[in-house]
Amino acid sequence: MIEHLEPEPSRPVRSWIRSAPGTHIWLLIIAVTSIVVVIVPDHLEHVLLHRNSSNIHELARHPVRALLSSAFWIVDPASLALYAVLFEVFHANVERWLGTLRWLVIVATGHITATLVSQKAVLMAIQDNRAPRSMVHVVDIGVSYGLAAAVGVLTYRLHGPWRWLYLAGSLAFFGLPLITGGTFTDLGHAIALAVGLLAWPLTRHPHPRHPRPPKPRPPHGKSLVRGVRRGAE
Numbered sequence: 001m002i003e004h005l006e007p008e009p010s011r012p013v014r015s016w017i018r019s020a021p022g023t024h025i026w027l028l029i030i031a032v033t034s035i036v037v038v039i040v041p042d043h044l045e046h047v048l049l050h051r052n053s054s055n056i057h058e059l060a061r062h063p064v065r066a067l068l069s070s071a072f073w074i075v076d077p078a079s080l081a082l083y084a085v086l087f088e089v090f091h092a093n094v095e096r097w098l099g100t101l102r103w104l105v106i107v108a109t110g111h112i113t114a115t116l117v118s119q120k121a122v123l124m125a126i127q128d129n130r131a132p133r134s135m136v137h138v139v140d141i142g143v144s145y146g147l148a149a150a151v152g153v154l155t156y157r158l159h160g161p162w163r164w165l166y167l168a169g170s171l172a173f174f175g176l177p178l179i180t181g182g183t184f185t186d187l188g189h190a191i192a193l194a195v196g197l198l199a200w201p202l203t204r205h206p207h208p209r210h211p212r213p214p215k216p217r218p219p220h221g222k223s224l225v226r227g228v229r230r231g232a233e
Helices: 012-018 021-039 042-051 056-061 063-072 077-098 100-127 133-137 144-157 161-179 184-198 220-232
Strands: none
Touching: 012 021, 021 042, 021 063, 021 077, 021 100, 056 063, 056 100, 056 133, 063 100, 077 100, 077 144, 100 133, 100 144, 100 184, 144 161, 144 184, 161 184
């Protein structure tokens, strides 16, 4: 497990970043891939987004690569600033609370499960002639499934009525689009949220934010001498 180091008051930005390393490494990679999408020609952008997509075609040919690489690209680079805010609000808080390892397990499970279930739904819709066959090559990339999982597990960070208000808001935000005729992406968001909510056992023993070494105790003989001196006084 990655240890979260003591905060550095003289370097607040550095301390903030180091307190949630996984979140900020992920955000940095997304920033780099977003810059790539902006600067490359349109035809190359099309190739990159499809090659790194977790659609049915790519999952059938390169399942591991598709599941991994799809989490590091976003369709619209203009939304990078919004994702940066959401990462700080949800991912960073979960990582600081539970530690990097448990945060990564929850987010990765949410991303993988939501992707596989939603793409299975797409495949079934194609087989039943409820969706065009071109959906096999649909662009399915982004960080929203992992984000939904983080939103779900963060429910248990709150206490009292705030927990239930937050849960109700999360269920409404991700559930209403699905109920009102949502897309396969809306299904993926609901699945990822459920993964986060089901991760409650991983929240029972939160990761200590800043573990401190125990204070050194004086040698036994030295404390005895002090006791004798105090008694003599």
